[in-house]
Amino acid sequence: MSFLTRLEITSVRNIEEIKLDLNSRLNIIYGINGSGKTSILEAAHLLAVGRSFRTARTSTLISEAKTGLTVFAETSHQSRIGLTKTNREKHKLKLDSELQGNWDSVARKLPVQVLDSKSFLLLEGGPKARRMFLDWGVFHVKHSFLRDWRSTKKCVANRNILLKGSQLDVSQLEVWEAELCSSAAKVHAARQEYFQKFEPVFRRVYTSLVDDTADPIFLEYWRGWPEGESLSTLLSAERERDRRYGATQNGPHRADILVKAGDRNAIDVLSRGQQKVLVCALKIAQGILHETVVDDKCIYLVDDLPSELDLKNRASILEVMYKLRCQLLVTCVDLSSIQNCLNHAAEKRTFHVERGTITP
Ligand SMILES: Nc1ncnc2c1ncn2[C@@H]1O[C@H](COP(=O)(O)OP(=O)(O)OP(=O)(O)O)[C@@H](O)[C@H]1O
Ligand SMILES: [Mg+2]
Known part of the structure; x- marks a missing residue:
């Protein structure tokens, strides 16, 4: 301990x-x-x-x-x-x-888990805060995760540099895209496996903290590119669009956890105090899962x-x-x-x- x-x-x-x-x-x-x-x-x-x-x-x-x-x-x-x-x-x-x-x-x-005024960013901020939250859990469970995640970020950064060049160097792009797809598959698999364990623990903790009249909260993991589509195909098909945006639009660097109350975003529905209870439930659930999986x-x-x-x-x-x-x-x-x-x-x-x- x-x-x-x-x-x-x-x-x-x-x-x-x-x-x-x-x-x-x-x-x-x-x-x-x-x-x-x-x-x-x-x-x-x-x-x-x-x-x-x-x-x-x-x-x-x-x-x-x-x-x-x-x-x-x-x-x-x-x-x-x-x-x-x-x-x-x-x-x-x-x-x-x-x-x-x-x-x-x-x-x-x-x-360590932190709960402070910035923890509200988990709900009101962009996907990065929720990705970091998810990755905290994955990092502690799967030791190879950090290497794969660093590799993913490096590939995305290099692809973005090539996209910003005056002329597309397709053969170089193909090299980074192939490497990106390989690390992306590992990052996604690790995150998905963790999320599947996390979600029921969260549901149990949240239900224990709120009364029966509270709207149920649903969590959904978004891997960063559409279901049923191959990342490799998307990357090569979307080069021109990504070039206009100046950045790679698909990949695990875009992953998120959607936090919903019914069919609306939780942040649009919950009061400040209710949001804090929800954020606490997320962090407590992560602690419980950490102990179950890592025995610490x-x-x-x-x-x-x-x-x-x-x-x-x-x-x-x-x-x-x-x-x-x-x-x-x-x-x-x-x-x-x-x-x-x-x-x-x-x-x-x-x-x-x-x-x-x-x-x-
Ligand atoms: N680099 C620094 N050197 C010296 N004092 C600093 C420095 N940075 C911040 N402080 C001061 O340190 C004090 C303690 O800040 P801290 O945020 O820990 O207070 P706190 O007890 O958490 O207050 P609160 O109840 O308002 O949250 C503040 O008065 C702040 O102005
Ligand atoms: Mg303080």
């Missing part, structure tokens, strides 16, 4: 230095606006995945007037993971004292859990998440907003954050 036993953060945003001994179940991080709660989750995410969930620019996480940040964690598997990032140099990531060239091994050791638990980073949720929804989401027996790092402004919906026997630690430090 993956969880963090210790998290040490230095020079991240307004945090000078924080050392947390974490509970294996629930950790409530509370404090007023601007105290540094999200920054703690951000640091944990940066260590686990290599990027923040708030910004694409890691250097903005480095505290003003400091030249670099460090994040260090110990896990329940006795792994020690350390990250240093300075303003000037590339990051240094170490797993058990061994320098890592990329995040693949650390990300597999620390499967996720770590949930939940930023501002109470926002948008009424007491009943807050309590039921917290209860379902707690019962997952995963490690939860949950932030809130007001401690009572979480404590009021918790069973008194819940195993937990609370951390009060004030101006970037933990205070009693």
Whole structure:
């Protein structure tokens, strides 16, 4: 079971230095606006995945007037993971004292799920957010997926460059298209297999979180090109059209999960709070499936859990998440907003954050 036993953060945003001994179940991080709660989750995410969930620019996480940040964690598997990032140099990531060239091994050791205000992008954003969501699951289940997905993206990028040339180099196009079709088939098969397992788990979780009167939600996987059509035929038939668009219009880089309430898009029907319940159900379902397939638990980073949720929804989401027996790092402004919906026997630690430090 993956969880963090210790998290040490230095020079991240307004945090000078924080050392947390974490509970294996629930950790409530509370404090007023601007105290540094999200920054703690951000640091944990940066260590686990290599990027923040708030910004694409890691250097903005480095505290003003400091030249670099460090994040260090110990896990329940006795792994020690350390990250240093300075303003000037590339990051240094170490797993058990061994320098890592990329995040693949650390990300597999620390499967983190984030729930924050940006998670709404799963419903209201473009397909990329939903593809990334789906691929998180596939990445952890199928180790060859990342290689095939990288190859797909490379083929699409090279085909797009050729399409933008003044003259079509058909023989070069054929080479990239053949390679694209080969990796696309593997990417699609892995995604489809994962989705088929995911969908019933999601349905069960969602139904347990909403009452009987709620519209049922349907998920549909779209592979990125029409059913019944061969990608190879489409790519060669659509070269002129793709050339006009300046980009390849068919392929797994266009895959999506359609989220429907009846025959309408869920985003057009659900209230903000209902959307949050739906997003929570998607993330919880992914955690459940992760445990079933990989036999490991996720770590949930939940930023501002109470926002948008009424007491009943807050309590039921917290209860379902707690019962997952995963490690939860949950932030809130007001401690009572979480404590009021918790069973008194819940195993937990609370951390009060004030101006970037933990205070009693
Ligand atoms: N690079 C930086 N250096 C120093 N301080 C920073 C940096 N980036 C952001 N901050 C400050 O860090 C503080 C903590 O931000 P954070 O988002 O973690 O607060 P929070 O406790 O989550 O607040 P909220 O309840 O409003 O979400 C903010 O006051 C912010 O202005
Ligand atoms: Mg915050």
